[in-house]
Amino acid sequence: MTKVKKISTRLLVGMLAFTLLATGALYDAGGYAASALVESVGGSDSLVRTSLAEIKNILTSVVYSDYLKLHADVKDGETEIQLALADYISDETTATVNAINGYGGADGIVLLIGDDGKISWNVDIEEDALYSIFIEYYSGNIEVADDEGNIVSEGKSTSIERMVLIDNKVPFKEARSIVLTKEWADEYTHVDKNGKPILDENGKKTFYKSNTQEFIDLILKYENNIDGSERLFLKDSNGNEIRPDKALLSTWTDSFLYDSTGYYNNPLKFYFKKGANLLTLQTIKEPMAVKKIVLMKSEAIPTYDEYLEQNANASDYDGDKVVMIQAEYPTIVSERTIYQLNDRSSTITIPQDAALIRLNQIGGDKWQYVGQWIEWVIDVPEDGFYNIIPRSKQNIYDGSYVSRRIYIDGSVPFEEASYLRFSFSDNWQTKPLGDGSREFKFYLEKGKRTIRLEVVLGDMAEILSIVENSLTQINAHYRKILMITGPKPDEYRDYRFERLIPDVVKGLKAQAEILNEVSDKLRQITGDKGEHTATLNKIAVYLERMGTYPVTIAGSMSTLKDYLGALGTWLTSTQNQPLYLDYICIQSVNADPPVAEPGFFKSLWGEIQKFFMSFFADYNSIGTLAEGITSADVEAVAIEVWTATSREQAQIIRALVDDNFSAKYNIPVTVKLVVGGTLLPATLAGTGPDVSMGNGPGDPVNYAIRSAVKSLNTTTGNTNIGYNFNDLSQWADHPIYSSFIDDVDSFDVAKQRFAPATMTPITLYGETYALPENMSFSMMFYRKDIFVELGIDVPNTWDDFYDIIYTLQANMLDIGFPAGTAGSMILMYQQNDTLFGMGDYDRYMDLYYKNGYTDESLKDLGYTYTDIEGNLKPKTDGMKINLDSDISLASFKEVCQLFTMYDFPVVYSFPNRFRQGTMPLAIMDYTSYNQLIVFAPEIKGLWEFTPLPGTLSPDGSINNTTLGSISTMIMMRSVTDENAFSAWTYMQWWTSAQVQSAYGNEMVALLGPSAKQNTANLEALENMAWSKDEYDNLRAQFNAVQCVPEFPGSYIIGRYANFAFLGVYNDGDEPVEKLLSYIIDINNELTRKRREFGLPTAEDFAAFEKNLSDKQ
């Protein structure tokens, strides 16, 4: 008996141990993502390559401050010169230009300039002069047509970006990117007191814009309502406030040309020589409509003291009225990403609710980039001086402050108004606007005044600009040293830098001085020695030493590199100027500012309320089902959609479903945000979704062969396999579907939205199991400036590529290349080889027939399928791996040699090395673009991505195929015959261009420019905020993208291919031998898996052949 007890004890202990083990083994699910790929044949000839000469014209290292010094003796031009717009020089103009009289309500000629090139004018100047450029342009979207009336260029609702050239040269660095912002207003719904929409006689919602008189009247009417009972926002069924949409304003607006980085507070001045000058605007982004371009002097702005003097006879307002405008009611904003937010951190944020979402603040990290502004209207009770007091919070940058510039009725009242400071605090603050040393009072006239706050760098502008220049210089020096020493400098060797590169040695010293000066200045501004000055000082000390004792250069390189990285990060983060606003009020100069934060007990009570309300408020339901749907019919067609993305994305999806899908199709959709990995267990348990979004590329086929996913185009008629959404007529008589069936695209129509290659991984033996959502592929990233410096051209073919390897490596620069089969498959597909054994159907059918099979018996066994053309085909694709083909082995060997003989790095941090310039060329996924845009603004305009180098085909054309990877959307087996069509309606709706564009825009709006979606929908991709060049390159590569198909057992390939590459790299094995040694293992696994699913295998056919030869 004791023995039994002992054994049972041990069993229990064992089980306990097992539980510990099982829970402890958390695996990285990403590790299994099978390799993703597609199939289409193509090579593009529409390569867009910028020539070396073109790049040279654009690159200029003159910084604006130096440019001004250079022309210090030139006076500002006094006479205004208005360009005769219509007389543009057609020889120097490559953009499509439409001249239209009276466009957009303007008087006179308006030029509509396409985004397909440049436009130039002649400017005659009487005397050498510096001029600022003033421009009147159109904020709305425009269309530019060519002579035949075809629209060649269409506005995409993004900011206009242009490069300014004078006499075909970029005068200074900052002129490479001039941004003109557009104007956006909120589109409010007419609502009643409860936030429910007021419908018109047709039962539709009615809207009004925030820049209209109606809106201004309303906010002034509700001005003193602080308990949140009188609100303009629409509310959802739970009572939460819903953000209004943004609408681009079709109005004329004007601006001087400013520096888009914000380093210079005044309008840029351009030097024009006496006589004829050629002024050119070169497109970077967006077409633009121009009414007027004037060269003029920007007016001097008085200082605060002068301002007070000018208004000396005005008195301070001494009434006790406090006029308050809620910050969440702006009239116009500069970008659609600036929108109302919910603050729950303070109980006195107006308005506040313990349970529900109140849009009670604006700004934050949506309002942090230079040039973004928000405008409000405020009603001033009488003429006089006022304090302007915002309730603001900057809780992101510790020890630092953010800056704003204020415009009152469109103009900056005095110089110091460009340097308003908001210092760091965890709490809300109510301080009158000031520049840190004193608080300002503003003279306001009675009536409605507009107040605009714009993000500027303030006092930091100069410092940042100097540091950025310095960083660029030091990076250049660093690269020059690296070209001598290589990436691993030998610190015991005297390279004699002072003889080889005396400029660099001197330059290092000069930069040390500059950084020391900047650090002193920074200390004066922020008032203390902080982390910031420490970074600068450390680098200065290093540079000083390196400049004074060149022998120490080699030993200091790696430390210097780390410091430069730190400096770059500091620069990027300091440029961001986030600020939250709750309200803005104006009041008497002598009155105390409003309370900024509640007292302890009020705060405590608020928190207690929030705590208890949290038991009742349902924060998780992202929305509710469409209202008024009760009939059983409708419930039968309802669908459930799962997405395993982030909460933000799920919210956007829900909003799109509510606004767009439900309005168009009368089908209830439940969107659920789930944790990854729940899909399969839920499907097994029968509680899974009807549609699952954001799946991996291999999921559709992998789930489908286990009959968990429905085919979308099956012609078998078997609903266990799927449905045929090519023939929608079968649903035409359905009581609910019939009303909108004309708005639903069939499968074949929907398919046209994507690159043909995307169908490859989601199609198995004639059945397509998914629709693609996102798609990405490798492209070639390169640094223009370094290519110019080294005098090398961007490679078009692999031969060119090999040519420049030499130059780059001779200068100790690295190249990023995908390792192993990821790289070699690109070469394979460029030579029209495939990863799997494909085709050869006749031979296999022949073998079947000779071994006594008939079409009928093959069909019954499931060994054949009928393809689109109606031919009977054996399911033999993917029986064998094709990595042992001659082309494949040669490609693999070539790629391995890049790493073994040419020493390419296998592991590297691409964005870091690319921004430093030590890796000026890399083949990377094109979505790295997002990272670079946000992470490395200091190299803006100095890099580009283009299609891959290609393989020269025998016929002389270049095949620059790249391999793509997709994410997919699938219809799960949980659908019923009743609601399958609803699921399809949803899928084709979601992947449509309109919805994908809206989704992309929302994502950027919500998460910033780094969230640009790599949608698979070609039309939607085009509609995103790409520059013309970027899109052209992307499009060129899109034409030559292929995907690798997915077959049972695919997962094994990447694994063994990786082993092979590692064997070659680590142990110096022979590439071909090593790869061949794994072929048998791969084929065995493919065969084993195919057996599991009753598919024909290579071994079957080997047996057939043996049979036949035995008979003979």
Add this chain to the structure above:
Amino acid sequence: MPKEKAIIRSDISKARWTIIEMKKNWVGYVMILPFFLLFFIFTVVPVLLSVILSFTTFNLLEFPTLIYFDNYIRLLLDDDIFLLAIKNTLVFASITGPGSYLLSLFFAWFINELRPKIRAIVTVMFYAPSISGSVYLIWNIFFSSDQYGFANAWLLKLNLIPKPILWFQDEKYIFGLIVAVALWTSLGASFLTFIAGFQVVNQELYEAGAVDGVKNRWQELWFITLPTMRPQMMLGAILAITGSFGFGGHITALVGFPSPNYVAHTIMHHLDDYGGARFEMGYASAIATILFFMMIGANLLVTKMLRKVGS
């Protein structure tokens, strides 16, 4: 109350005796009930289910079909990688299991000698790596495959290697590195229980021991301290076994999945390969069952060995 004759065990059947005992101690049973239910539902049932599933083929999406012992036959006779995984697991477990156990024990012993305040600080220092979740990932930074990774940068600088080594991707280094990481993170819960164990030893026993002729600290440790803290040592042993058999997660995070040429492929990995990547849950369950019995075996072995302590 009239005195009754006490019922003794041999008077009645085993079942009856048990029921009587249970009735008598019902409070105890009620108290253990919540844990027992949870343990039964979330541990015993899944383990049993897993054993049942190991006799089927089950792809997670379709209903399992019975195939009797096919999974085991294939596993033991036709799966080279499984044999490799068993080898890796045993080698790994036999180094890191005892290694981490002895490390924990000796560190605990040494630390126990310190003054209480310092002891608390040192304990936190040693325990820190295992509480802060995925801190072992700093090894990834230290042995980064990038040429600028710490180890690579230094070795390149000293001209000991011509090109960066892919530390966690090179068969030559992986095993050594993961053993090092395993030992480094092993001062976990068992280490704490040992420290606690040392604290509860009755000080009077040492006095008695001295009187009885204990000559040195080793004898004190072996004859008095360790036998007194046998329960803690038992727990530590179980933790060490589970830890060393189930180290898969850390390996995957550092080396990736699967490890190059399966050089660090443990049974846990094999299980996950079939259960996760290949959707062969039946087969994966067979692997789990074997792992389960291996651990029970290791457990028996350790229990036996622990009984020798102090004798």
